Amino acid sequence: MLDAAGRAFAERGFHAVSMDEIAAAAGISKPMLYNYFGSKERLYIAYVEQAGRTLLDDMRKAADPAAPVQARLSAGILAFLTYVDEHRAGWALLYQEATNQGGPLAAEVAALRERIARMLYPLFDDWPGSDEGLDETACEALASAFVGAGESIANWWLHHPGEPKERVAALLLSFAGAAAR
Amino acid sequence: MLDAAGRAFAERGFHAVSMDEIAAAAGISKPMLYNYFGSKERLYIAYVEQAGRTLLDDMRKAADPAAPVQARLSAGILAFLTYVDEHRAGWALLYQEATNQGGPLAAEVAALRERIARMLYPLFDDWPGSDEGLDETACEALASAFVGAGESIANWWLHHPGEPKERVAALLLSFAGAAAR
Amino acid sequence: MLDAAGRAFAERGFHAVSMDEIAAAAGISKPMLYNYFGSKERLYIAYVEQAGRTLLDDMRKAADPAAPVQARLSAGILAFLTYVDEHRAGWALLYQEATNQGGPLAAEVAALRERIARMLYPLFDDWPGSDEGLDETACEALASAFVGAGESIANWWLHHPGEPKERVAALLLSFAGAAAR
Amino acid sequence: MLDAAGRAFAERGFHAVSMDEIAAAAGISKPMLYNYFGSKERLYIAYVEQAGRTLLDDMRKAADPAAPVQARLSAGILAFLTYVDEHRAGWALLYQEATNQGGPLAAEVAALRERIARMLYPLFDDWPGSDEGLDETACEALASAFVGAGESIANWWLHHPGEPKERVAALLLSFAGAAAR
DNA sequence: TATGAATGAGCCTTCATTCAT
DNA sequence: GATGAATGAAGGCTCATTCAT
Numbered sequence: 001m002l003d004a005a006g007r008a009f010a011e012r013g014f015h016a017v018s019m020d021e022i023a024a025a026a027g028i029s030k031p032m033l034y035n036y037f038g039s040k041e042r043l044y045i046a047y048v049e050q051a052g053r054t055l056l057d058d059m060r061k062a063a064d065p066a067a068p069v070q071a072r073l074s075a076g077i078l079a080f081l082t083y084v085d086e087h088r089a090g091w092a093l094l095y096q097e098a099t100n101q102g103g104p105l106a107a108e109v110a111a112l113r114e115r116i117a118r119m120l121y122p123l124f125d126d127w128p129g130s131d132e133g134l135d136e137t138a139c140e141a142l143a144s145a146f147v148g149a150g151e152s153i154a155n156w157w158l159h160h161p162g163e164p165k166e167r168v169a170a171l172l173l174s175f176a177g178a179a180a181r
Numbered sequence: 182m183l184d185a186a187g188r189a190f191a192e193r194g195f196h197a198v199s200m201d202e203i204a205a206a207a208g209i210s211k212p213m214l215y216n217y218f219g220s221k222e223r224l225y226i227a228y229v230e231q232a233g234r235t236l237l238d239d240m241r242k243a244a245d246p247a248a249p250v251q252a253r254l255s256a257g258i259l260a261f262l263t264y265v266d267e268h269r270a271g272w273a274l275l276y277q278e279a280t281n282q283g284g285p286l287a288a289e290v291a292a293l294r295e296r297i298a299r300m301l302y303p304l305f306d307d308w309p310g311s312d313e314g315l316d317e318t319a320c321e322a323l324a325s326a327f328v329g330a331g332e333s334i335a336n337w338w339l340h341h342p343g344e345p346k347e348r349v350a351a352l353l354l355s356f357a358g359a360a361a362r
Numbered sequence: 363m364l365d366a367a368g369r370a371f372a373e374r375g376f377h378a379v380s381m382d383e384i385a386a387a388a389g390i391s392k393p394m395l396y397n398y399f400g401s402k403e404r405l406y407i408a409y410v411e412q413a414g415r416t417l418l419d420d421m422r423k424a425a426d427p428a429a430p431v432q433a434r435l436s437a438g439i440l441a442f443l444t445y446v447d448e449h450r451a452g453w454a455l456l457y458q459e460a461t462n463q464g465g466p467l468a469a470e471v472a473a474l475r476e477r478i479a480r481m482l483y484p485l486f487d488d489w490p491g492s493d494e495g496l497d498e499t500a501c502e503a504l505a506s507a508f509v510g511a512g513e514s515i516a517n518w519w520l521h522h523p524g525e526p527k528e529r530v531a532a533l534l535l536s537f538a539g540a541a542a543r
Numbered sequence: 544m545l546d547a548a549g550r551a552f553a554e555r556g557f558h559a560v561s562m563d564e565i566a567a568a569a570g571i572s573k574p575m576l577y578n579y580f581g582s583k584e585r586l587y588i589a590y591v592e593q594a595g596r597t598l599l600d601d602m603r604k605a606a607d608p609a610a611p612v613q614a615r616l617s618a619g620i621l622a623f624l625t626y627v628d629e630h631r632a633g634w635a636l637l638y639q640e641a642t643n644q645g646g647p648l649a650a651e652v653a654a655l656r657e658r659i660a661r662m663l664y665p666l667f668d669d670w671p672g673s674d675e676g677l678d679e680t681a682c683e684a685l686a687s688a689f690v691g692a693g694e695s696i697a698n699w700w701l702h703h704p705g706e707p708k709e710r711v712a713a714l715l716l717s718f719a720g721a722a723a724r
Numbered sequence: 725t726a727t728g729a730a731t732g733a734g735c736c737t738t739c740a741t742t743c744a745t
Numbered sequence: 746g747a748t749g750a751a752t753g754a755a756g757g758c759t760c761a762t763t764c765a766t
Contacts, residue, residue, distance in 0.1 A: 018739060019741080029748050031741090039741085048289045076300065077353050077354055078347070080331060137344065140337065140341075141352050144334055145331070150329070151276050156325040157265070160322075167319075171319055172258050172326060173258055174323075200758080215758065381735075382736095390752095402737095414652070417655070421662070435716065443697060453697070456655065471591060474595035477599060478598075500714055503700070507696040511688040511718075513638050514690055515688040518683065518687040522684075529681075534688060561760060562760075572728080582762085583762090
């Protein structure tokens, strides 16, 4: 029943889904939804919580505490990607939440991201950790990853306004710097 | 006038803002909004476009094409952070789009992100590019960046379902790998 | 509840009536109207359909299939007039649909009709089927009927553009011709 | 300029046409429309008046006052049909006014009219004024005319409530009666 | 005179939410 | 415990109408 809600939310966004639809998809009546969850928002949160718990558990289970850092990281990443692969709805809500995927609202942002990412391609021309030069696809992926890193650190910075801009830039640079070394 | 819309959207999200409010905040009447932008969606897009263009221009202007890659990247990052600093509203829309930040919907996701990030702290214990060990704050920032990189590459992967999971994991790992080297 | 809608539509026209008013007049809430009929248009159509079905049934019931043509016609006409008499709202919608009767828009048209009708009075000076000469009132009624016949056949002609004008005129004339014989 | 308004009104109905459109179609600015006509309604009425005057004049000119009744009627009918043929917009407004032609609002009524008309076909099986039996098309036309006569006389009756129903029925019947004789 | 720009008012429609059963 | 029926509150959008120029 909570899965039906999650699927609907993930596919069409929080606002585009009505409680009627969720109730219908779950095969129960609307007042029951309210009995169990209290409100649309709380229903949404319940689903996100469940999804988050699952992801976290998967990652924890994968990372053997006794293993060295590298191995733990590698296992964690694999667990993360496995989760993404197997729980599309959950991932969509966790990452994109109400990105209005598909709607015209998201297209602009996606386009901008790609243009910025493309500016980064030269950066990966001789990326370590891969013997030969990287192919186009890998460049795309890494550039996207780097853009995500930048977005995320910028957002972190918003919540730590004391940090000087230059230091944040240096930290972010060290990601790429590590590579360029 | 378009700024008023942007501020409102950034602060409360696309769906939570009504055209009445935007019109009031902009000091004009609702039909004018429709005269200029045609619909709520198009108004939103117009703002996002403007914000995106500005950010892109700022970054392009900052990166001297004649400079070496490292310098260009560094300058671009600084320009990016400057933009984030000076255009809070624009940045909020570009990054979080409709993440419903502020609403209780985002709190869960933020908490999850932090718990995952915390799993990464050990990774940065001897991070290169900084002579001494990193302080707590820097760890946070880098972990957040890494989480962002992971999210972003996972999302990229969703649009390139052909790539094997292991390869994506390896690419993401190479970020950390470069550091741990 | 559907009657309230019909009355309102008949009295003031489709566009002049708001769903709020209908809901208020019916003693229910607006969302209920939408629950039952889906849209203003479908509510309107539902009423027209009901009215039309009633009229048709009344006429059918009145015309005994075993009776000769004359008797059937006579009975049908009486049933028709009875319906008009007893279902003012239904009739108004069926005949005038959106003629905006009541609004100042209809006055012009009514005046024109009358002036044309008046041109026809001489036609009925010795109308058969009534022994003595027709009084003023009957002339009016017959003239109005003739005008209606003309309007209707003209409209029919618009949908059958192949027919030569002269033939249509002859057919219409045969109404009067029959009388004048 | 007033023609542009008429065309628009006739094609899409009073309510579906906006003053913006009329102004644009007429090649002038909206305030000019208001300068000349004062309001949308008065603009509409102005057009209807003009159309009505034209029709009436055409019919008057056609009917030579010196000619016998039959000839005058015949000429008048021809003039009427000619007007309908040559002034579609004018006729549409005079007859159907805001019948929402094409819209789903009119379909129901048109269907009902046809079903009633079809009940009348037997009536015209041996219609005088045409030597041989009437073909299908002529039956349609006459039935439509008769339906129009009925509608019109019923409407006349609504404004003369004193008349007994039976008398109205007799008058209407005499139309057909003349034929059946 | 002619208009671009502006608006007050209102309408259709939807939805989260709750009773009465 | 479960639901069908009902609603208050808003929201996006349009349009006839008018100033200021």
